[in-house]
Amino acid sequence: MDPYKFRPSSSANSVHWTTNSGAPVWNNNSSLTVGPRGPILLEDYHLVEKLAQFDRERIPERVVHARGMVAKGFFEVTHDVSHLTCADFLRAPGVQTPVITRFSTVTHERGSPETLRDPRGFAVKFYTREGNFDLVGNNMPVFFIRDGMKFPDLVHSFKPNPKNHQEENWRRMDFLSHHPECCHMLTFLLDDVGIPRNYRTMPGFGVHTFRLINKAGRETYVKFHWVPKAGTHCLMDDEAVVVGGTNHSHATKDLYEAIAGGEYPEWTLYIQTMDPKDEDKFDFDPLDVTKTWPEDVFPLQPIGRMVLNRNVDNFFNENEQVAFCPAIIVPGVAYTEDKLLQTRIFSYADTQRHRLGPNYLLLPVNAPKNGHHNNHHEGFMNFMHRDEEINYFPSRFDPSRNAEAYPQPSALISGRREKVVIAKENNFSQAGARFRSWDAGRQERFVGRAAKWLSDDRCTAEIRRVWVGYWSQCDGQLGARVAQKLQQAGLM
Numbered sequence: 001m002d003p004y005k006f007r008p009s010s011s012a013n014s015v016h017w018t019t020n021s022g023a024p025v026w027n028n029n030s031s032l033t034v035g036p037r038g039p040i041l042l043e044d045y046h047l048v049e050k051l052a053q054f055d056r057e058r059i060p061e062r063v064v065h066a067r068g069m070v071a072k073g074f075f076e077v078t079h080d081v082s083h084l085t086c087a088d089f090l091r092a093p094g095v096q097t098p099v100i101t102r103f104s105t106v107t108h109e110r111g112s113p114e115t116l117r118d119p120r121g122f123a124v125k126f127y128t129r130e131g132n133f134d135l136v137g138n139n140m141p142v143f144f145i146r147d148g149m150k151f152p153d154l155v156h157s158f159k160p161n162p163k164n165h166q167e168e169n170w171r172r173m174d175f176l177s178h179h180p181e182c183c184h185m186l187t188f189l190l191d192d193v194g195i196p197r198n199y200r201t202m203p204g205f206g207v208h209t210f211r212l213i214n215k216a217g218r219e220t221y222v223k224f225h226w227v228p229k230a231g232t233h234c235l236m237d238d239e240a241v242v243v244g245g246t247n248h249s250h251a252t253k254d255l256y257e258a259i260a261g262g263e264y265p266e267w268t269l270y271i272q273t274m275d276p277k278d279e280d281k282f283d284f285d286p287l288d289v290t291k292t293w294p295e296d297v298f299p300l301q302p303i304g305r306m307v308l309n310r311n312v313d314n315f316f317n318e319n320e321q322v323a324f325c326p327a328i329i330v331p332g333v334a335y336t337e338d339k340l341l342q343t344r345i346f347s348y349a350d351t352q353r354h355r356l357g358p359n360y361l362l363l364p365v366n367a368p369k370n371g372h373h374n375n376h377h378e379g380f381m382n383f384m385h386r387d388e389e390i391n392y393f394p395s396r397f398d399p400s401r402n403a404e405a406y407p408q409p410s411a412l413i414s415g416r417r418e419k420v421v422i423a424k425e426n427n428f429s430q431a432g433a434r435f436r437s438w439d440a441g442r443q444e445r446f447v448g449r450a451a452k453w454l455s456d457d458r459c460t461a462e463i464r465r466v467w468v469g470y471w472s473q474c475d476g477q478l479g480a481r482v483a484q485k486l487q488q489a490g491l492m
Contacts, residue, residue: 068104087332122204148343
């Protein structure tokens with residue numbers, strides 16, 4: 001008998017019920033009791049195991065991105081980018097790579113409505129021949145803060161009040177009033193694009209600046225953009241109330257049913273590129289996650305397409321246990337000094353080890369699909385079959401060797417050890433330019449939402465004055481219009 005033949009796969013299920021250890025269960029309806037009325041006997045192992053398993057079905061909820069849905073498919077290269085990167089999965093047009101993609105809300109809980117105004121996660125795991133590559137982004141191209149030191153505080157301010165478990169705008173606006181760099185992000189969150197209609201018509205952004213490195217070692221800064229083939233569509237506030245009140249899982253349902261019906265959603269992957277030698281030529285820092293790169297200077301270049309054509313086989317295994325981390329990259333892609341990216345490199349893997357255990361990368365949905373080999377042995381729930389005697393390196397008894405070297409970032413970095421903000425903050429210009437690009441109706445809706453967030457009873461006069469000042473520095477008319485709304489409500 002092959003001891004590894006039957007598990008872990010439901011395709012090997014027996015025709016009768018068994019315990020987890022495989023023993024037959026002859027009665028899965030009644031507990032073992034003394035007489036027909038009881039009491040129940042503790043020796044009923046099947047009952048105890050069934051209840052104990054049920055009691056442990058739920059794993060810790062994600063701190064962020066708890067509410068989400070996964071689909072599977074492929075990524076296909078459509079344009080030659082071999083001059084920019086030596087990444088194998090981008091080696092030539094026509095190359096296809098399996099992917100799994102998870103869409104999510106960011107701050108709300110696992111069972112929350114998918115119509116709440118909130119950033120959305122857009123995370124793609126590429127199963128490449130050189131290991132996995134996780135492109136972990138959002139549906140908005142910028143973020144609230146630029147230093148990961150503030151990420152726990154940001155999330156705490158958006159999460160429910162720890163005293164009454166209510167999400168409250170005064171907490172958000174209080175925290176963000178200390179971080180004027182958030183203004184640009186708020187021009188997305190409080191804009192008409194703040195509530196996607198569904199996941200199929202939602203764009204995605206890598207948000208951070210990464211490096212691409214080619215075979216010659218030449219480095220290029222890059223930003224990633226996912227553009228939906230079906231176009232970008234969003235819900236207005238009144239529409240969101242109706243849709244969310246009808247089905248709080250509307251986006252999950254839409255994605256699942258579209259794929260099941262053969263309407264496969266598709267996105268084009270575009271990149272923006274910059275020569276690192278030019279990074280000081282602009283009035284913003286290209287590594288600042290609160291800024292976009294102007295498309296008239298750095299045009300979008302198509303490089304491939306993603307098609308999602310398979311639904312999950314099991315929601316828990318492939319949605320709740322899938323784990324993304326910006327640290328998971330492949331040769332030809334490298335990090336930059338973006339402070340938020342640097343902290344996510346640590347934090348994302350750390351939270352998965354807490355949530356799923358130290359061997360979370362052995363789970364089928366997270367494991368690489370290429371051959372892999374290391375001495376990361378044992379630990380909780382390690383189910384990898386091993387029969388080697390050597391678990392150290394180097395050894396004369398094991399022919400395993402280092403992989404061939406591949407190009408790495410080579411820039412010389414020097415400076416003092418210090419805790420400071422970046423030199424080019426420029427917190428308001430891009431937010432103001434975005435506001436001025438809208439038509440009158442869109443501007444008015446934004447002003448109304450900005451004023452509403454400041455109308456919370458717990459928002460103090462000082463917080464409102466700070467925000468009117470911020471919006472005025474973005475655009476004079478914007479600040480005046482928000483102030484007027486607050487004055488009309490008797491709040492200034």
